[in-house]
Amino acid sequence: MKIIRRPEAMVAWSETLRREGVTIGFVPTMGALHEGHRSLIRAGRLRSDALVVSVFVNPTQFGPGEDLARYPRMPDRDHALCRTEGVDVCFEPTVDAMYPKGYQTVVTVSKIAQRWEGERRPHHFQGVATVVTKLFGIVQPHLAMFGQKDYQQAMLVRRLVQDLNLGVKIAVCPTVREPDGLAMSSRNIYLSEEERTIAPLLYKSLKAGGEAIRKGVIEAAAVQNTMAAVLKQEPRFTIEYLAVCDPLTLEPLAQVTSKAILLGAVRLGSVRLIDNLIVSPPRKRCGKEAMEIG
Numbered sequence: 001m002k003i004i005r006r007p008e009a010m011v012a013w014s015e016t017l018r019r020e021g022v023t024i025g026f027v028p029t030m031g032a033l034h035e036g037h038r039s040l041i042r043a044g045r046l047r048s049d050a051l052v053v054s055v056f057v058n059p060t061q062f063g064p065g066e067d068l069a070r071y072p073r074m075p076d077r078d079h080a081l082c083r084t085e086g087v088d089v090c091f092e093p094t095v096d097a098m099y100p101k102g103y104q105t106v107v108t109v110s111k112i113a114q115r116w117e118g119e120r121r122p123h124h125f126q127g128v129a130t131v132v133t134k135l136f137g138i139v140q141p142h143l144a145m146f147g148q149k150d151y152q153q154a155m156l157v158r159r160l161v162q163d164l165n166l167g168v169k170i171a172v173c174p175t176v177r178e179p180d181g182l183a184m185s186s187r188n189i190y191l192s193e194e195e196r197t198i199a200p201l202l203y204k205s206l207k208a209g210g211e212a213i214r215k216g217v218i219e220a221a222a223v224q225n226t227m228a229a230v231l232k233q234e235p236r237f238t239i240e241y242l243a244v245c246d247p248l249t250l251e252p253l254a255q256v257t258s259k260a261i262l263l264g265a266v267r268l269g270s271v272r273l274i275d276n277l278i279v280s281p282p283r284k285r286c287g288k289e290a291m292e293i294g
Helices: 007-019 035-047 075-084 124-139 148-164 186-190 193-198 201-214 220-231 288-293
Strands: 002-004 024-029 050-055 089-091 143-147 169-173 237-245 260-268 271-279
Touching (some): 002 007, 007 050, 024 035, 035 075, 035 143, 075 089, 124 148, 201 237, 220 237
Parallel strands (some): 143 169
């Protein structure tokens, strides 16, 4: 596995492979790799000839008072995982290389970035959109892998690629969970032992909302109340939002008549947890029963 730190060297590597007709897959990360990242790497490995993983803790997506300084950095462990999974290049640029003196360009995806995470973290998605655009320009992948766990981010990147004709196929892979349902995240290491035991309640609340929809509840407000009731069993949770949304636009729904995405964000002590669940209402009955109803 090669470790490349200079953007111009990464560009040269990718341009050489593209001239040879090699398909390049890409997994952008901020490091502290875990089994969720491993699943993205394996998916990328299966779908491409050569695979690049970037490790870059991007300062522009952290707001004031957020955890940029203490964000976990584990380069030796990251390299070991990448080597085990057959990664061809680990791209590890410095902050100065990505944002040199005089840098002044940002990328903004307006509508889809305004709600939910965008409202809670006002500058976050501008930082994400900017760094993803830069990484795509440097790595020049044919395919990039993102996790469903950060669902709004994945939809924002899809919108970005489509709007700017970047020519990168975006694959969104299922969330990888701990045995008790907690979505894997690099920030889970911040949880205390006691907080870790109750953290899966967020996913349990989403599943309760999904079960209500599958049983025929279509009013979004009722689904939100069902999810909130689960979280309120544990007073240490502070609910930031529980939403029932269109899975493509992330606009809130009044009623669930087709596929929907349930979004949740909570605070547990000093830790902020997010999760989501894609659900569909029961199919309309057909045949004799349907004709009698009609």
